Amino acid sequence: MDVETAKEEKKWFGTLLSYAKGSGGKLGISVVFSMISLIAGLVPYYFVYLMLDRYIAGSLEKDFVLRYSIAALIAYLIKAVFFGLSTAISHHVAFNVLEGLRLKVADVFLKAPLGEVYSHSIGEIKNVILDKIEDIEPPLAHVVPEGAGHILLPIVCFIALALIDIRVSLAALIALPLGMIFMMLTFKLSGKNMEKYQKANAGMSSMIVEYVEGIEVIKAFGKTGESYEKFAGSIRDYRDFVIEWMKSTWVTMKLAFAFMPATLLGVVPVSILLVNNGSMTVSEMALSVMLAMSMVISMVKIEVFSNGLRQMQYTVLEIKKFLDIKSLNEPATESLPGEFSIEMKDVHFTYDESQGEVLHGIDLTIPEGSFTALVGPSGGGKSTVAKLIARFWDVSSGSIKIGGMDIKDMKVEQLANIVSFVTQDNFLFSRSLMENIRLGKPGATDEEVKAAAKAACCDEFIQKLPDGYNTSAGEAGKRLSGGERQRIAIARMMLKNAPIVILDEATAFTDPENETKLQESIANLTKGKTLLVIAHRLSTIKNADRIVVLNDGKIEDMGTQEQLMERSALYNRMWQAHIGARNWAAGSLKED
Numbered sequence: 001m002d003v004e005t006a007k008e009e010k011k012w013f014g015t016l017l018s019y020a021k022g023s024g025g026k027l028g029i030s031v032v033f034s035m036i037s038l039i040a041g042l043v044p045y046y047f048v049y050l051m052l053d054r055y056i057a058g059s060l061e062k063d064f065v066l067r068y069s070i071a072a073l074i075a076y077l078i079k080a081v082f083f084g085l086s087t088a089i090s091h092h093v094a095f096n097v098l099e100g101l102r103l104k105v106a107d108v109f110l111k112a113p114l115g116e117v118y119s120h121s122i123g124e125i126k127n128v129i130l131d132k133i134e135d136i137e138p139p140l141a142h143v144v145p146e147g148a149g150h151i152l153l154p155i156v157c158f159i160a161l162a163l164i165d166i167r168v169s170l171a172a173l174i175a176l177p178l179g180m181i182f183m184m185l186t187f188k189l190s191g192k193n194m195e196k197y198q199k200a201n202a203g204m205s206s207m208i209v210e211y212v213e214g215i216e217v218i219k220a221f222g223k224t225g226e227s228y229e230k231f232a233g234s235i236r237d238y239r240d241f242v243i244e245w246m247k248s249t250w251v252t253m254k255l256a257f258a259f260m261p262a263t264l265l266g267v268v269p270v271s272i273l274l275v276n277n278g279s280m281t282v283s284e285m286a287l288s289v290m291l292a293m294s295m296v297i298s299m300v301k302i303e304v305f306s307n308g309l310r311q312m313q314y315t316v317l318e319i320k321k322f323l324d325i326k327s328l329n330e331p332a333t334e335s336l337p338g339e340f341s342i343e344m345k346d347v348h349f350t351y352d353e354s355q356g357e358v359l360h361g362i363d364l365t366i367p368e369g370s371f372t373a374l375v376g377p378s379g380g381g382k383s384t385v386a387k388l389i390a391r392f393w394d395v396s397s398g399s400i401k402i403g404g405m406d407i408k409d410m411k412v413e414q415l416a417n418i419v420s421f422v423t424q425d426n427f428l429f430s431r432s433l434m435e436n437i438r439l440g441k442p443g444a445t446d447e448e449v450k451a452a453a454k455a456a457c458c459d460e461f462i463q464k465l466p467d468g469y470n471t472s473a474g475e476a477g478k479r480l481s482g483g484e485r486q487r488i489a490i491a492r493m494m495l496k497n498a499p500i501v502i503l504d505e506a507t508a509f510t511d512p513e514n515e516t517k518l519q520e521s522i523a524n525l526t527k528g529k530t531l532l533v534i535a536h537r538l539s540t541i542k543n544a545d546r547i548v549v550l551n552d553g554k555i556e557d558m559g560t561q562e563q564l565m566e567r568s569a570l571y572n573r574m575w576q577a578h579i580g581a582r583n584w585a586a587g588s589l590k591e592d
Contacts, residue, residue: 027093027144033086034149038298039156040082043075045290053283086145094141101133104323111327111412114392120322128322132315139308147305150298157291157298161267165280168288171266172295185252200241207234263299267292328394330411337403337410340418340499340530342366342389347398349388357396358384359553368403371531373541375574376550382534383423385550386502389532390421402500420498426489428480433462434469436488440496449495456491458484490522501526504534538578547571 047068054060105128109117117125161169271288274280280288347362359381366372374382388395391407400407407415420440428436437449437458444452450469453459461484465471473479473488480488493501503522535541542561549557549564549571557568564571 026089030086030089030093030145031148033082033089034145035152037079037082037086038149038153040075040079042153042156042160042291042294044072045287045294047072047075048290049283049287052286053281056281056283086149087141090141090145091137094137097140098133098137101136101319101323102129105129105133105319108323108325108327111330112325113328113394114387116325125322128319132319135315136312139305139312143305143308143312147302147309150301150305153298154295154302157295160291161288164284164288165274167274168267168270168280171270172263172292174266200238204234204238263292263295264289328391328412329408331409334411334414335405335409336414336418337405339368339403341368341403342500342530342532343399343401343404344385344389345399345401347385347388347400348396349384349393350396351393357553359388361398362553362555364548364555364558366530366532367545368530369528370545371526371533371541371543373533373535373544373547374550375535375538375541375547375571376556377570377574380550381553382550383504386421386504386532386534389500390419390502391415418498419500419502420493420496421502421504422486422489422493423504426485428473428485428488430472430475432467432470433458433465433473433488436473437491437495440492440494444495449491452491452495453488455494456487458487458491461487498529500530500532502532502534505536538575 051060051065051068054064109125158169158172161172267288271280271285275282275285342365344362344364347359348357349359350357362381362385364385374385376382387393389400389407391400391412394408402410402415402418429439433453434446434449437453438444440452441448446469450459453462453469462469462471471479473485533541533544541547544561546558547561547564548555549568551570556570557564559567565575
């Protein structure tokens with residue numbers, strides 16, 4: 001472990017509180033209230049001692065009992081009230097921290113290159129954002145405030161025992177060193193496996209998500225047995241690892257729990273000896289035993305809380321790896337281009353250095369208000385070019401400018417506002433169709449949303465749904481067909497009305513009945529806008545101002561439909577294949 005990593009690990013609690021939205025001071029108040037609560041809980045013991053002392057001396061009176069019983073009750077009420085206040089405040093802080101962490105992780109992913117996001121599995125991301133962050137709440141809400149109080153309580157009890165008799169206070173610590181040794185051994189053995197545990201847990205979560213997400217494909221191809229075995233195997237491996245881990249710490253953990261709180265092991269016999277030789281009264285012995293028993297409760301709590309605190313430390317450090325993902329660089333001030341032409345100059349790009357370049361020196365200018373199409377074989381780099389313009393990734397070298405301004409000189413949110421991107425596979429959120437469309441323009445009225453839906457040929461099928469526009473799209477939009485999801489995404493784009501529109505075969509899943517209408521709507525919407533279309537069906541872009549042929553990460557040719565038909569062999573082959581595919585039907589091929 002390097003020095004910087006060690007420093008970061010020491011600062012983990014400060015990192016956690018930095019997401020408390022200014023509630024760190026409240027956590028301090030919660031700690032103080034917890035301490036008051038626990039100390040108040042000791043006061044009744046003193047009153048019992050006074051009454052017992054009077055009783056042994058034969059001078060106990062009803063008024064004295066009544067007075068100190070009421071005082072003990074008040075002390076107990078103070079204990080209960082301050083414990084309640086401490087817990088309420090600590091939970092408020094804890095949930096503020098959870099909210100801050102989740103929003104920050106989401107913001108990091110929003111501003112990070114897609115490659116950084118895709119490098120983490122869905123299960124891993126879900127495990128961190130939902131489960132791991134949630135795991136912080138119990139220790140933060142209970143361990144920190146209550147733990148601080150339970151650390152103070154044994155100290156106060158030790159001082160009180162010392163005031164009674166120093167020998168009794170020292171006797172209370174007889175078993176402590178041995179318990180501490182076993183606890184440290186437990187932590188050492190546990191620490192070696194904590195990182196492995198985190199990885200095993202994340203791996204199991206990823207496998208569960210993969211199995212559930214792919215259940216349709218698994219059933220369709222009859223792979224149920226094989227896939228289920230892989231899924232069940234990951235769970236068994238996790239179970240076996242955890243059991244082996246627990247076995248490795250079982251003995252030392254139990255010994256730690258046995259010896260650390262064993263204050264009575266020394267206090268009781270020493271107190272009896274002191275009473276026998278006249279150095280201590282019976283009432284003082286009773287008080288000593290009550291104080292020692294209070295220490296037992298706190299010592300047990302400290303052991304439990306220390307494990308929770310350690311778990312929280314590992315969780316925070318794991319979350320911090322996500323928080324430290326490098327974001328796309330942004331300028332300090334906002335600035336927008338005066339016009340919306342696009343210029344790519346000597347653009348090179350690679351997703352992974354080990355796999356080599358995907359784009360090799362792309363030079364392309366798209367005039368403002370023009371209709372440009374990208375065509376070419378699969379894997380040629382069409383979608384990569386489009387995603388680079390939207391700055392889903394940063395170019396490896398070269399530059400991309402909009403209106404003469406490098407997109408790196410714009411804030412990510414500003415760039416998103418001027419570029420609409422519609423792909424074949426569009427994600428819908430599990431909320432109403434109205435709200436899914438409104439994402440294009442959050443402040444839009446219901447009438448504006450419905451107008452966009454009509455323009456995208458959505459209104460007819462939405463009106464047939466049980467709750468109309470208030471119908472939920474379902475998880476990831478699964479209540480809708482592929483064509484319906486795509487039309488909702490196009491309606492969202494139409495509502496956004498951005499000056500630059502990028503369409504990745506936006507009508508691929510649309511039924512023939514609505515495709516012509518939709519194409520006309522898109523054509524009307526994109527008039528005067530800078531339009532870039534990635535086309536697989538070449539008939540949809542034959543009227544483009546310019547068609548760019550991409551092959552193997554390079555621009556092979558560009559021009560109008562007529563020009564490319566004359567001089568581009570690749571475009572000709574693609575066109576003939578497209579025409580042939582349109583005329584083909586299942587079962588139309590017959591043996592000669």
